[in-house]
Amino acid sequence: MTAPQASDTTNRTRMERYDAASIEPRWQARWNELGLYRTDLHDDSRPKFFLLTMYPYPSGDLHIGHWYIKSPTDAIARYRRMHGYNVFFPIGFDAFGLPAENAAIKNRINPRDWTMRNIEHERVQLRSMGASFDWESEVVTCDPAFYRWNQWFFLQFLKAGLAYRAVSPVDWCPNDGTLAREQVEGVDRRCWRCGAKVEKRDLAQWYLRVTKYADELLDFTGLDWPEPIKTMQTNWIGRSEGGEVEFRSAPAAHHAGGEPIRVFTTRPDTLFGATFMVLAPEHPLVATLTAPEHKAEVEAYVAKARAATEIERLSTDREKTGVAIGAEAINPVNDERIPIFIADYVLAGYGTGAIMAVPAHDERDFAFAKQFGLPIRRVVAEPGDEPQELGDAAYVAHGAGERLVNSGRFSGMPADQAGKAIVAWLGEQGRGKPAVTYRLRDWLISRQRYWGTPIPVIYCDTHGIVPVPDEELPVRLPDTVDYRGSGENPLARDESFLNVTCPIGGEPARRETDTMDTFIDSAWYWYRYLSPEKAGAALDVKLAEAWTPVDQYTGGAEHAVMHLLYAREFTRMMRDCGILDQDEPFKRLFNQGQILGTDGERMSKSRGNVRDPDDLVRTYGADTIRLFLMFMGPWDQGGPWSESGIGGVHKFLGRVWALAMDPHRVEPGDPLGGRLPAGQDAAAAEAAIRRVAHQTLRDVTADYEAFRFNTMVAKLMELANALFRYRGTEVAGGPAWDEALRLMLLMLAPAAPHVTEELWSRRAAAAGRSWSSIHLESWPEVDVAAASEATREVPVQVNGKLRDRIVVPTEVDAATLERMALEAPRIREILAGRTPLKIIQAGGGRLVNVVVRE
């Protein structure tokens, strides 16, 4: 793609061509100088509009995908301002995280230096878009002035019992220390850096008790969010209703028995079909219940399970494995003794970590039973399909209208009632109760990493876990960091960071070296935008009450069950700590699609398919890129990057420029140039111009409202094409033309802010008016009368097939329309004297369909 240049000498002398490079930096500087996008948060004379777009991670270079999110979002900001809203449109940087650390280890520099240098560059890139961010509200999360409030929130949560510490397994490399899950490679689980075998290690970790909000988070009432996101969150939270049933261990040579073993089931109706029990390898009773002769085998299996990743353990196609522990459980519904196994398909972290296995009615239990030759007993059947004998060895999918069989006193009961009945019956004996379980886990926030917010606690041998006192916040990251070329957390051997005295008794004590998950930062960052400099509190409650929840949030759907869920959880934790009385952070959410590389893969530096916007800016200018990204297709769609159409959009801006700057020119190649369309006098031409301009305004307004930017641009192109037809004619430059051009610039201003500002200022100068920014103008009103037409065309169908079009007066009545349709020559011909069975007028007379017998 070569740069369009004004190379024609004749044209250059005639007219100055559209040249973005000479326009855009000038206006960006001017807007900045005037503080045009600085929001007065205390101005309550206008309705507020908090427009938030997901802040970028400063990885070094923004790519075209970032522009795809931010260009239309900026258009929304500008459109809202033109409607009289006090728009707050801030930006910041999600500055903590692993890539900074990896780059730092590789290049032997401080993650801070790497991050701040990238932010510097990205600020320049973002400014080159001409986006109307309020830069004075900028938030950078690696700034101690920001992350000290992460620490403060954490301590509030600790006080409220919402943060707690527990032991859990993490991935651990013998050479490089702790690893993130994505740094463990291959099925044999090797370290990405040194290739050593990775194992699981139990570490004490900090959690936030977000499962407390599971039910609340399922309620999306009042939220205007995309359905797919709500579905994903709902599935992620994964509420299951059923019962918790207490089995007992049976007495055995090595064990007295009577130990309660609780299981969770969604199918209590199948309790009589339980033929064995499975515990998770990590289940606390495994050690107690295992018979001495099974000990070696059981311990070996537990060790093996620990070496496997979650993904491996949970992969569906894997063959079932497990071992018997040499003990039995007693089924409370029939006092049957069933063998106990451990198997890694049962997860310690879900339900009670133990299941009753009903192979006849559960696919996984069925597979396990087949593998180990265990009995399979059907206890639910459709009438007429009852099993002939107990050992009927088949898995039966759940169906409607089933009744219980082989289930003692419950046999014959409809399956959909039996579950509740059995749980109630067990409940009377204290052996069971209704229960709800969630897939959602508490949020593990500990990271064994340097580049994050230090968790503000101290471990003292005398006083245990001691919170860092508020007045000692922030706990700062040390400025010097020595990685020794390894991934191990350098904080863990930084003696000056590590060694402290206990805030309670003054004894020597040690600091927590784990840092927080960076999703903590993004779980509340938008509140900080409102008062980024505030020293005494995390947020300004008055401003937060006035400005939040966020009115519109834009960003990618890849955050569906992470950031977007964490933010909802965090807001509720803030609420429960009495910090801000708010449940939901984002009223309205829009997920734009994702721009992929030309290869159809996700854009990433390692794939080498990243499109850098900077040289596109140099070639075409920001306005063209912004407009092209909006024109490509529906905003929520995205797709592989292709710039083959960008020239067309650039040409369109050139045509708008020509209409404004040189209305009287007739292009030498235009055979109709300079003459009005046949049969149109000047008055008719002016009416036609006003009609198309106001119709466009009507349609474009609706498109902006619905974020349909692609059709918005198409309609402006049509308007430009329509005006071009009148270029060089006697009406060019006249009042109707002038009005149409004014509307064109106003409609285009949110999308292409620079060229419209330039043409706006030139119009003011030409008219002898003083300049005032187009971005301070109000959105124009549609002149309904001007947009209306005297006649309209109505398609006439016969049996649903288009056969003719007739021109009728706009306000024609139904009877007249029907008569005119039947009288149309082609329709008469096709009807050939047949009497219509029915005549349908659709959409209030927009279309006529004549139905006849074929």
Add this chain to the structure above:
RNA sequence: GCCGGAGUGGCGAAAUGGCAUACGCAAUCGACUCAAAAUCGAUCGAGGGCAACCUCAUGUGGGUUCGAAUCCCACCUCCGGCACCA
């Protein structure tokens, strides 16, 4: 496997029960030019016909309807998420 989303010209796409293919790209032709580029104009789903027009076409197969790209049923393909959650 389960849950979402999507399949329309050579390409990006428009139309969400009523004129299929708006707008743009590419392509072809023409004007301007010594020439090229830029610019301007025209043509542009497939097949048939001298033509007016006709037939076919929105992933595939059925259905509902006067009328279906649009709604329903079954299937195919692609993309995203979850992935032994008892």
